[in-house]
Amino acid sequence: MTATTHSQTNALLDYPAPRATGCPFDPAPALLDKLVHDRLIRVRLSDGTTPWLVTRFDDQRSLLADRRVSADVTRPGYPVPGHGDRGDSMISFILMDDPEHNRLRRMVTAPFTVRRMKQMRPTVQRIVDDQIDLLLAGPNPADLVEGFALPVPSLVICELLGVPYEDHAFFQQNSNQIVRVSSDPSVPRSALARLFGYLDDLVGRMLDDPGDGVLSGLAERVKAGDLTRAEAAQTGVLLLVAGHETTANMIALSTLALFEHPDQLAIVRGSDDPTLINSAVEELLRYLSITQLGRRRVAAEDIEFAGRVIKAGEGIIFPNEIANRDPDAFAEPDRLDLTRDARTHLAFGFGAHQCLGQPLARLELEVALTALNRRIPTLRPAVPLDKINFKHDNEVYGVYELPVTW
Amino acid sequence: MHVIIDQDRCLSSGQCVVSAPDVFDQREEDGVVTLIRDDPAEGSVDAVRHAALVCPGRAITVEE
Numbered sequence: 368m369t370a371t372t373h374s375q376t377n378a379l380l381d382y383p384a385p386r387a388t389g390c391p392f393d394p395a396p397a398l399l400d401k402l403v404h405d406r407l408i409r410v411r412l413s414d415g416t417t418p419w420l421v422t423r424f425d426d427q428r429s430l431l432a433d434r435r436v437s438a439d440v441t442r443p444g445y446p447v448p449g450h451g452d453r454g455d456s457m458i459s460f461i462l463m464d465d466p467e468h469n470r471l472r473r474m475v476t477a478p479f480t481v482r483r484m485k486q487m488r489p490t491v492q493r494i495v496d497d498q499i500d501l502l503l504a505g506p507n508p509a510d511l512v513e514g515f516a517l518p519v520p521s522l523v524i525c526e527l528l529g530v531p532y533e534d535h536a537f538f539q540q541n542s543n544q545i546v547r548v549s550s551d552p553s554v555p556r557s558a559l560a561r562l563f564g565y566l567d568d569l570v571g572r573m574l575d576d577p578g579d580g581v582l583s584g585l586a587e588r589v590k591a592g593d594l595t596r597a598e599a600a601q602t603g604v605l606l607l608v609a610g611h612e613t614t615a616n617m618i619a620l621s622t623l624a625l626f627e628h629p630d631q632l633a634i635v636r637g638s639d640d641p642t643l644i645n646s647a648v649e650e651l652l653r654y655l656s657i658t659q660l661g662r663r664r665v666a667a668e669d670i671e672f673a674g675r676v677i678k679a680g681e682g683i684i685f686p687n688e689i690a691n692r693d694p695d696a697f698a699e700p701d702r703l704d705l706t707r708d709a710r711t712h713l714a715f716g717f718g719a720h721q722c723l724g725q726p727l728a729r730l731e732l733e734v735a736l737t738a739l740n741r742r743i744p745t746l747r748p749a750v751p752l753d754k755i756n757f758k759h760d761n762e763v764y765g766v767y768e769l770p771v772t773w
Numbered sequence: 774m775h776v777i778i779d780q781d782r783c784l785s786s787g788q789c790v791v792s793a794p795d796v797f798d799q800r801e802e803d804g805v806v807t808l809i810r811d812d813p814a815e816g817s818v819d820a821v822r823h824a825a826l827v828c829p830g831r832a833i834t835v836e837e
Contacts, residue, residue, distance in 0.1 A: 432831050476785035476804040481794075484787075711827055719784060721829035726787050 379417060382410035382684065383660055391757050392624055392655060393701065394688040398422070402689050406673040410684065418446040418682030420661070424696035424713065427685045430664075430672070431718035436683060437667040438720055439464045445665040446682030459605040461720055464667075468719060474588055475602055476723065478527060478581055484726045487527070491730055494522045495738045503742075508749035508772040516619035516769070517611065519735055523727070524610030528603065529580020530569065538562060542608045546762040548660075559604065566603035570596055581606065606724070613657065614728050616758070616765025618735050621651045623755065623769055625736075626748050628703050635705065636740045641733075647705040648732045653712035654703045656688035657764040662716050687713040745773045774818050775836040776811045782832035789824035789833060793817050797824060797833075806832060 384395035393399070401408050402422040410420045421427050430436050439445065440462035460471035477483070502514045521539065525532040544558035566582070573586035574596075585599040625632040635647055661684040670677040677683060690713050692700040697709065715722035722728070739746060749770035756767040776796060785804030789797035795817055798807045813821045825833040 432829070473785070473803045473805070477802055479785065479787070480799040480801075480804040481787040481790040482799065482801075710823070715786075715829075717829050719830060721784060721786055723785075726791075 379409055379411040380420075382412055382420065386757075386759065389753075391752070391755070392620075392627070392703075394656070394686070394692060398686060398689050399692060402693060407675060407677075412446060414447070416446060416682065418444075418663075418684055419677055420684045420686065422686075422689050422693075424690040424693035426673070427687065427690040427713060428717050430670075430683065431662065431685055431713075431716065431720075433670070433718075435666060435668050435670050436664045436718075437464050438462060438468070438664055439667075442665045442667070442680070444680040444682050446663050446684055459601045461605060465719060471594075471598060471602060472723060474585065474594060475581055475606065477584075479724060479726050481726060484730050487523075487727070488730060488734070490526060491519075491523055491734045492738070494526075495519055495731075495734050496742075498522075499738055499742050503773075508770050511622060511769040511771045512615070512619045512766060513768070515735075515739070516622070517615040519618065520611040520614035520731055523614075523731060524607060527581055527610070527727070528606060529573070529578050529582045530603075530607060534565070538565065538607055539611070541565075542612050545608055546612050548760045548762065562604045562607065563600055566607065567596065567600035570599045570603065609722075610724055610727070612763050613722075613724075614731050616657050616763050617652070617655065617728065617732055619769045620655050620657060620765045621732065621736060622739065622746075622771075623748070623752075623766060624651065624655060624703060627752060631703055631705050632740075635736065636744055643705070644733050644737050645729075646708070648729055648736070649709040649712065650703065650705050650707055651732070651736075652714040653691045653697065653709040655764070656691045656712075656714045658687060658714070658716075658762065659764045660762050661686040662720070685716075687716060743773045746771055747773065774813050774821065776808060776813060776821060777834040777836065778806050778808055779830075779832045779834070780805050780807075782830040784830040784832075786829055788827045788829075792824040792827070793820035796821055 380397055384397040387396050406423050406426055408420050409417045411417050421430055440458060460468045498515050498519050502509060521535050522532055541558040541562045545555045549555060569582055570586050573583045577583045582603055585602060588594040589596050589599050664683045666677045666679050666681050668679045694700050715725045749772040758765045783806045787799060789806060790799055796809055796813045798809050800807055822835060825835045
């Protein structure tokens with residue numbers, strides 16, 4: 368390495384970059400600053416590698432939808448910030464390219480259609496109402512994460528998959544270890560292995576004794592020879608983890624963000640208009656963009672971009688939370704405005720790997736936030752903002768606890 | 774306006790159906806997009822443009 372390259376390397380921004388103290392809803396200032404000045408930068412990860420990072424909304428959209436940009440985690444150069452190798456046997460389709468990705472994804476898309484979500488709404492409503500009953504019957508103040516935000520999506524995904532909710536302590540703990548950034552890569556890897564074993568066992572039982580739900584459908588595919596049992600179990604792990612980690616964090620963080628923006632909270636509490644709550648959910652998704660560490664890809668061939676060449680085998684990171692604050696895409700992007708049209712946001716990613724469960728996430732957020740505000744209109748934080756612990760060390764941002772009173 | 778869909782590129786996100794339910798539908802078995810009509814009514818053209826914009830698979834082409 369020459370002296371010049373060395374000094375350039377030292378000047379690189381370390382990724383991930385920290386959020387500013389006192390601004391828990393805003394992305395890292397160092398990255399927001401790059402958004403203004405650079406479309407494409409190099410960053411340095413903890414393992415010393417220096418992948419590219421794409422800042423702007425339009426650029427993230429075009430590259431995430433570009434077939435030359437690969438999501439294949441086994442390709443050399445794939446950027447793995449904050450994590451070690453998870454083990455090849457544990458790879459679900461979110462870390463594969465087409466045609467394998469699409470083949471596996473389409474086996475689990477049927478339950479997430481708009482029509483099926485409409486049929487699912489009464490179930491989600493019942494689960495939300497029951498949890499609010501339990502919350503109100505329990506101690507006051509209470510932790511909204513433990514008492515509402517986490518059980519709601521857990522119960523919903525269990526019902527959808529056909530996983531027994533009695534096992535929730537087991538899979539919640541292991542999911543937590545998977546999304547938590549650990550200096551010891553064996554922690555997430557072992558958690559993944561335990562969940563894989565659990566889902567593999569469930570799929571195995573459903574081969575003989577089919578029930579309702581997505582897992583049973585996957586077991587049928589295994590019997591038909593369309594899918595291996597390992598692929599079915601991997602898909603089950605993905606849906607179970609993704610199905611409650613993300614939504615749980617969105618429910619709690621959205622509630623807190625509304626507490627901190629009383630004018631916006633008043634809009635939600637004062638409205639019966641379903642289109643308003645739809646719009647509010649889209650804006651909260653944009654503003655909070657809870658998936659941290661960026662979407663990660665690797666160039667499968669040389670890509671000319673922004674006057675440079677991203678070479679085949681070089682990693683590319685797409686922090687969607689930065690694109691969602693791009694002023695060219697959203698006016699006054701740092702303002703939470705529930706009445707704006709935020710529907711183009713990239714909180715679910717973009718391209719072939721955009722979130723599979725997004726219709727379910729939207730449904731749960733609509734029902735949960737509406738019911739919370741309607742049934743507990745006096746709901747408010749029980750501690751000041753500076754006493755709240757935020758999940759800086761997780762792939763999915765949120766709060767560890769949210770003490771509330773009413 | 775004339776709408777063309779590419780089912781191979783579709784990711785079943787369903788955002789087109791949410792945006793323009795009189796133009797787009799989804800297959801029961803895998804949520805892949807189907808067309809109810811390829812010539813949207815005047816009142817739906819904005820919704821169809823939006824559907825094409827947010828489609829994560831770039832599976833919707835609009836000819837104006």
